[in-house]
Amino acid sequence: MRSISPHMLPVGEPNPPNEKHVSANSILLLVPDTLYSRLSRDRFGMHPSVRKLMDAVRARLRTPEDLNCLIFPSADAAARCTARLSAEHPGETCHTVKFQSHQPADEEALRWAAFFVVLFPQACLSTAMHFWKVFGDGIAGRHAEHCLAALPSMDSYAKDTVFESSAPCRGHPTWDLQWVNSAAAEKESIRSLIARLVSSDQLGYRPVSSHDVFLYPKGMCAIAAVARALVPHSAELSEAVIYGWPYAETPLCVKESDYKRSTLLSAGSKQELDELESSLAAGRRIQVLFCEVPSNPQLRTPDLPRIHALAAQYNFIVAVDDTLGTFVNIDVLPYVDVIMTSLTKIFSGMCNVMGGSVVVNPQSSHYTTIHSALTALYEDTYFPLEAMIMSQNASDFEERVKQCSASALTIANLLAKHPSVAQLYYPSLVPSRQFYDQVRRKDGGYGYLLSIVFHKPETAIRFYDVLDICKGPSVGTNFSLAIPYSLLAHFREQDWAESEGGIDRHMVRISVGLEREEDLIARIQDALTAATAEY
Incomplete structure (x- = not known):
């Protein structure tokens, strides 16, 4: 298993250092508009x-x-x-x-x-x-x-x-290709690995086939493909619901995929689920409910068994993004119809390649509809070299998830007890833990991501500035990453994110990597000491 331990880098430098195809650059906490624009563009x-x-x-x-x-x-x-x-x-x-x-x-x-x-x-x-x-x-x-x-x-x-223009070079073109048959073997290897890991542990669930796994060049491509494929012909049914606070682009992607209506239930609360159930009982019809397990950045888990029961009763599709939960830690297949995953994150881990996947539950009552719709729209645009690198990176995926999850749990428990911390978001430490435990595999952990809200904004700023790990807008990398979440994800809408989703504008999100646990703890404790020197 690969373990790298880069420290925080100058702003704009690639994470990890010297990586040409990086998917996250180093950032600072307080960024002016011009720098934010550049970083967002690269991100x-x-x-x-x-x-x-x-x-x-x-x-x-x-x-x-x-x-x-x-x-x-x-x-x-x-x-x-x-x-x-x-x-x-x-x-x-x-x-x-x-x-x-x-x-x-x-x-x-x-x-x-x-x-x-x-x-x-x-x-x-x-x-x-x-x-x-x-x-x-x-x-x-x-x-x-x-x-x-x-x-x-x-x-x-x-x-x-x-x-229109003619090629400047009229000779017979020659290319030294580094792949064979569009990297079909590597793509099948990725699909087979996903199919094996995503299959349910519950009795009565047959294994998922690689035929039910679709690969895409990016995670957002996977979400968008599902959103487009599920748009119904009936205007009455043309509503998509996003339950819980999601990744920033997901509501926009769903809203702009030609549904007549899209509704964001941002709190992901029991009350919102009660209200949804009441409206369905009164005649409201929806096509699909999107949610994340757990959510980003508050690491909340929806009540999937209840959502599944509502979906069965009122005939809608449940689409789950399990990027943060991972195939290794959670078993959501019995409760959902389709699973979307950003392979760019911990599935790759190396922060040097992108990818996305969609899994159709073979035992879903909507299986034929979903699979046929995705197949009709599908075009393999996953560049062969990207797939080859992704396949190589994912070879130790299971082991990396387990190590990152174990370290994250230790760090989350440590931070939650610190007097400067007002709120620690982690699946095992938030009220929705019971719902996470309902889908957690027998040997599954609670994931690699956590978010911190300090009592004082100035503590958050100092903690982030001195925390000696990489700073950048990704998650699931083999090295730990920190980010001022609201500042980057909701830079021009921080007031809205705070009022609508409870996203504290000084929240610090940490993706825990493969560094030695004791080294990470030492870095975090040093940052806490420096940030709370007046305590």
Whole structure:
């Protein structure tokens, strides 16, 4: 099992150090608007190689300065982006351009040396970046590198002929591919591992098949795929409910997936579930309920057995994000119809590759509907090199989850007893523990994530500033990570997040890694001592 122990790094540096394909950069606690904008941009997928490809495309097409572009791996993603821009900016003109090799070549090379560009004016920039961030459809960094190398041998095709161009290099293109058959073996290995681990321990539940596991390039792609697949034809049923305070982009993703209505029950409380049940009994109909087990960042667990019973009675689908709970710690399959997971997090652990998965419960009463809908929309856009690295990283997934969970439990108990701590959020220490225990596997832990609220804001600031672990916007990395949660996740809506979701604006979230437990405890105790020197 790999164990690395980087300390806090200068702002903007990659976590871990010297990693080219990093998914989290180092951040500070108090960040000005300009720095926040840069960090947010990097956090949500603007890999340097993607920027280089965008610049090369604009130079190739000789686009004017006020024309921006985004690059997607599929025609479907580009079409959805264009449709969103046209709907939000009906007076603006957008264009889609396809790049592809000009000559017959190896089928494998051609498949991955193609991409789609959406060109749009400056007025559409904010909407375009919102789409990119919320749905996760943008081209991956390694895929962009491959396309950048192949660009000289590609022609461009567009309805507007001004954006058509011939390949500068007319020779027969050759690529030294590092994979075979789109990394089909590695992708099947990932699906098989997920199928084995997600299968229920309860009697009467047959094992999940890899056929019921769908892979996506990012976690948000997986959530978005489920949201789109479940949109019903009936307007009466076209409501999605998000129960509990979710990952920041999830409500936006669901809301913007063409449901007539989406409802956020932000507290995830018994009262909200009572009110939902009463409204269903009175004739309300919903299509799907989304929730997280546990939630981010308050680590609360919904009452899944009750939700499952309501779903059976009122015929709606239950979709759960188990990224924080993990297949190793929790067994949610008996209570849900579909499971979404960000593989970018602890499944990979290395913070150097992205991925997402969807598992359809083979014993769900909605199995055929969900599986058929996902299959109809599915296109394999998971770049082979990404899948190969993900497969390699996940080889010790189970062992890493157990170690991180054990260390996190020790640290959570330590912090909860400190007089400077007002609230410690961890699945075993919040009132919803009973609901977590209902789905916890026999040897399962309580996960690797915890959140701290101090009595005094200045204590939180000092604690974060001196805490000698990496600082960055991810979770589940092999090294520990801390983040000022509200500041980054809800930078421009902190008042709303605090009033609506109870997200304290000085909350510090810690993802516990593989460092030696005693070393982590020493670093945390040193930070507590420095932060509470006046006590």
